[in-house]
Amino acid sequence: MDAIRITDVVKRYPEFTLGPINMSVGQGEFFGIFGPPSTGKTSVLKLILGLLTPDEGQVEIAGRDAAEMEVSARGISMVFQNLALFPHMTGRENIIFPLKERGASEAEIAERLDLVSEVLHVSHILHKNPAQMSGGERQRIALGRAFAAQSRAMLLDEPIAALDARLREEMRVELKRLQRENNQTFVYVSHDEEEVMAISDRVAVIVGGRIAQIGTPEEVYNEPCSLAVAEVIGSPPMNFFEGRFSAEGLRFESDVLETDIQVVCTTQKGGAGTLGVRPEDIWLGESEGNPSFKVRVSTVEPLGGYTIINARIGKQIIKIRAPGQVALEEDAWQSVSLDARRLHLFCAKGSRL
CATH class of the missing domain: 2.40.50.140 (Nucleic acid-binding proteins)
Structure with missing residues (x-):
């Protein structure tokens, strides 16, 4: 069963129409979405998460129609481009926030915090507020909050775009490691082709609000299905x-x-x-x-x-x-x-x- 399936989804805006979108993301897959800016990549994530409602078509989460599910019941975490950490909370409080919201016990909270801290190597910054952290540290805390929620899938919207080039390379490797070790389903959006191609199992190329091609990074690079894909893939x-x-x-x-x-x-x-x-x-x-x-x-x-x-x-x-x-x-x-x-x-x- 696919973790996420989108079938004939259309979302209309006053000056732009997204779709129809057809794609599926397998359980434990690292799925990349790439395309030029303002082509609808983030909107696809919001449709999956439930922040947007499709005008046509269907989104399924683990085989269920997402329209019949509350956003909180979808079991999906999202890491936004601006990370959206609570500035008045410490790293520890940010990470455990989703657990406390759903009423987890203190024992479960402590167990998840220890596990996430060990995996992400953030134990030494849990006492800091976001303003006291570096860009890479804030990134790890945001990921920790998503991992702590034990979600079915994680949606990442250009999460490392604000980091410098060397740190972006390090975080790419870290993201892939975390995804593999936890057998987590990732949907990763970026306008940086190198990022998406380097870490994704499969890539969806979006051009002009439509998915132009889906395939492995090798397939998309070596056999672009159209001139539109060939124009945006390659540097x-x-x-x-x-x-x-x-x-x-x-x-x-x-x-x-x-x-x-x-x-x-x-x-x-x-x-x-x-x-x-x-x-x-x-x-x-x-x-x-x-x-x-x-x-x-x-x-x-x-x-x-x-x-x-x-x-x-x-x-x-x-x-x-x-x-x-x-x-x-x-x-x-x-x-x-x-x-x-x-x-x-x-x-x-x-x-x-």
Whole structure:
């Protein structure tokens, strides 16, 4: 049985419609929701929690229609982006607040507090108020409050967005560890693709208020189902070339690329399309058996373990991600080749071919 199931859910706003949304989250799954800002990600969490009521469709919690359940009976905890800790309470009081609200015994409260404190390593800050804590410490207390409630699922709305880059990396690892050790169901929302892809078992990509694709991080990255998904997944983003398929359906021809791309496609004869190539799939130098052409180097960004090269083909700028440190002169001509095994083709309507 799924921990959460959403079927044909629609939520209408004055200037925006979310849905229809169809998705399911398995018990013990780390489910990520990713998309650009203002696409409805947080609204999905609020529909699950019960803070919003769908205009159409159904939300099920553990097989039951959520419309027939009180919010408190859904057994779901949520960690908000601003953490929403009570400023006048200590860390200990914040963590045990949901337990006291439901009338748990002192013995149960003490047991849950000890367990959560040990798992989250917060015993040394339980006496502090949130104002006396660092960002990472407040994050752990907020997670502790959610864990203490022993909920069916935890909803996390960009919970680490306010932390610095190094602390975000540490908290990503910590969240995954906690989820695995407790066999907890997590639904994690973020506009940071790297966060979601790094820790999720499956990812739902939301574009324009609709779920464009659901799959493992590998599936979503390597086989985007549409141009819309390909545009938002990947950093640096995928390079795109407009063109047409030849009458024989065996080549993709572009006014920009000075090379023919052999393709296996017989359904788009003479039709318009788009070729997508990820920056890491463009290699410096010519490669036998792979399409090759020349670009003019614009700028070079050395980033330690890899180098981002911005180059021009005509008026179009493309990005190349080369391993290691690469020394190239600006305005120099450079031969490059495409990894023919990892090209992405999309038809005029944006669907993957």
